[in-house]
Amino acid sequence: xxxxxxxxxLLGLHSVSHANAATVNLVTEDYPPFSYREGSELKGAxxxxxxxxxxxxxxxxxxxxxxxxxxxxxxxTTPMTCVFTTAHSTERDGLFKWVEPLLVDDNILVAxxxxxxxxxxxxQAKQYTVGTHRGDYTQNLLKEKGFSKIDVATDFSxxxxxxxxxxxxxxxxxxxxxEKMKADQPLVRIALLSSxxxxxxxxxxxxxxxxxxxxxxLDKLIADGTQKAIFARYGLHPQN
Numbered sequence: 312x313x314x315x316x317x318x319x320x321l322l323g324l325h326s327v328s329h330a331n332a333a334t335v336n337l338v339t340e341d342y343p344p345f346s347y348r349e350g351s352e353l354k355g356a357x358x359x360x361x362x363x364x365x366x367x368x369x370x371x372x373x374x375x376x377x378x379x380x381x382x383x384x385x386x387x388t389t390p391m392t393c394v395f396t397t398a399h400s401t402e403r404d405g406l407f408k409w410v411e412p413l414l415v416d417d418n419i420l421v422a423x424x425x426x427x428x429x430x431x432x433x434x435q436a437k438q439y440t441v442g443t444h445r446g447d448y449t450q451n452l453l454k455e456k457g458f459s460k461i462d463v464a465t466d467f468s469x470x471x472x473x474x475x476x477x478x479x480x481x482x483x484x485x486x487x488x489x490e491k492m493k494a495d496q497p498l499v500r501i502a503l504l505s506s507x508x509x510x511x512x513x514x515x516x517x518x519x520x521x522x523x524x525x526x527x528x529l530d531k532l533i534a535d536g537t538q539k540a541i542f543a544r545y546g547l548h549p550q551n
């Protein structure tokens with residue numbers, strides 16, 4: 312398991328609270344271009360934001376990539392643990408303490424170009440098999456919206472392979488990521504599935520003081536244009 316420790320010195324402080332001295336565990340999934348491995352490094356539009364945010368907040372953090380279901384469960388049960396990049400849905404609202412947004416985006420249904428899928432709305436799309444990955448918020452969202460043919464894979468990459476290989480008809484994907492992918496992958500947009508804020512979801516006992524420091528640091532990255540510059544570095548251009 313690949314890990315990276317970010318040690319940030321708390322200069323000028325002669326006394327530090329136990330909460331501030333503790334390490335924040337930040338877990339995420341392999342989901343390029345937001346979080347991924349490149350050799351021995353962890354990179355991505357979300358990873359870069361989180362690193363800068365923690366440095367700005369003066370907090371020590373550990374970032375780790377693991378399967379989404381494990382990461383999500385850890386943030387629900389393990390103190391001082393947060394998971395990103397997490398869609399802030401109504402269902403999840405009370406389960407975590409939130410620091411956001413790392414991204415505001417639409418989630419759309421896409422098909423493989425030339426696949427024969429004929430749908431221009433969610434109602435029409437319900438006749439097709441839609442793939443998603445285990446533990447992702449779209450798994451419940453699809454059920455809530457009346458989709459009955461749902462194929463669940465282990466992760467995003469596995470779902471995408473199924474779509475490109477013709478094993479499923481549709482899959483949900485970030486609109487922002489779709490705009491980047493469509494130049495290299497034969498994908499076409501079918502319909503809007505949802506709009507949401509995505510952020511950092513922390514275990515319910517996470518210290519309020521640290522949550523406030525992290526939120527203030529993220530707000531600063533957004534206000535001074537750093538978040539936008541990070542997106543551009545990865546070829547992403549959000550409308551919001």
